Amino acid sequence: MCQNCLVKTIHHAQHHFGWDNSLVPEARVASGTTLEFHCLDSSNGFFTPQSTAADVGAMPFDKINPVNGPVYVEGALPGDVLKVTIDAFRPSGFGWTANIPGFGLLADQFTTPALALWHYDKTTLAPCAFGRHGRVPLKPFAGTIGVAPAEAGLHSVVPPRRVGGNLDIRDLNAGCTLYLPVEVEGALFSIGDTHAAQGDGEVCGTAIESAMDAVVKLEVVKNMPLATPRFSTPGPVTDHLDKAGYEVFTGVGPDLMTAARDALRYCIDALCREQHMSPEDAYMLCSVCGDLRISEIVDMPNWVVSFYFPKLVLQ
Known part of the structure; x- marks a missing residue:
């Protein structure tokens, strides 16, 4: 157990753009150390409050999803588990959402670049306005860890991997504990791609x-069989969205x-028709606050996938 594990800072410049076990660690720490990572957004700071949709195509794709690190954790060996206690996120107050042609679940239907800029209160984290359409509750987390x-x-x-990476799990917020299987000596932990909200x-x-800044504690766990990431939450995971209920749209068929x-698509159609949104705005709004769920996967030959859109966003 670490006896004197002070917070160590990993700064904005201490990042990389791909997983590589030959990277020189930015820090070597004892098990039990708490670190503060000053994370850039997934565009590596490309988008600013002055950006427009015309800038989407110019984003350098060889510089996306920077992750801070890697951090070598003493005592971590292949076959061990790295326990990551997520203590806090300190958001910047500015964010963006984009429709990037060729990317996304409906990439074949949404081929026009679009960009939404967000300005939120980084202290209160009050729901953030999405133009004139509504307000989105915030729940900060790291998409890549x-x-x-x-x-x-x-x-x-x-892509995500068995050792973590671009998991994009909305519920890995402050208070959660994440367990990652270790494949190399020192584990070589990295974190980034921080989000203020996501569906x-x-x-x-x-x-x-x-x-945003992310504060985590890293600990080595021995003798814990683990094939892929596992995490524990401290309580409910959708209480920031649940209060007014949902409009739910289903897809039914033999292919998930x-x-x-x-x-x-049915949810987007309804938002366009009933809320007079553009298709691109509806698509981006669904991405930041709507939830896809597998509702049924046993009654062959057809399965049910549901898309939950929280009503409070539009109130």
């Missing part, structure tokens, strides 16, 4: 992407992906 894979070479930070599924491919696309 993980350790280095055993396979040599540079690996894209975009389950992140359906357009982006959330409220927002730079098709059913998910259908459920989302």
Whole structure:
């Protein structure tokens, strides 16, 4: 157990753009150390309050999803588990959401770039206005959080892996404990891609992407079998959205992906028709506050996927 594990800071410049177990650690820490990571947003700071949709196509895709680290945790060996206690997020107050052509669940239907800019109170984290359409409750978390894979070479930070990475799990917020399987000595932990809010599924491919500081404690756990990431939450995970109920749209059929696309598409159609939104605005709003859920997967040959849109966003 670490006897004198003070908070160590990993600054904005101490980041990388892909998983690679040959990277030199930015810090070596004892098990039980608490660290503060000054995380950039997933655009590496490309978008600013002056950005427009015309800038979406110019975003450098070789510089997306920067993650701070890596951090070498003493005593971590392949086969161990890294316990990550998520203590706090300190958001910046500015964020963005984009429809990026070629990216997202309905990429074939949404081919026009779109950009929404968000300005929120970083102290109170009050629901953030989405133009004239509504207000989105915030729930900060890190979309990308993980350790280095055993396979040599540079690996894209975009897809999730058994050692974590771009998990985009909305419920990994402050108070949660995440467990990651270790594949290399020292674990080589990194974190970034911070979000102020996201729906389950992140359906357009982006959330409220927002730079923020993340405070976590890293501990090595021995003799804990773990094949893929596991996490524990301290309480309810949707109470920021539940208060007024939901409008729910279903997709039904033999293919889960098709059913998910259908459920989302029906929700977008309803928002356009009933709230007079543009399709792009509806798509981005669904991505930051709507939840995809598998409602039924046993009554063959058809399965049910539901898309939950929280009513309070539009009140």
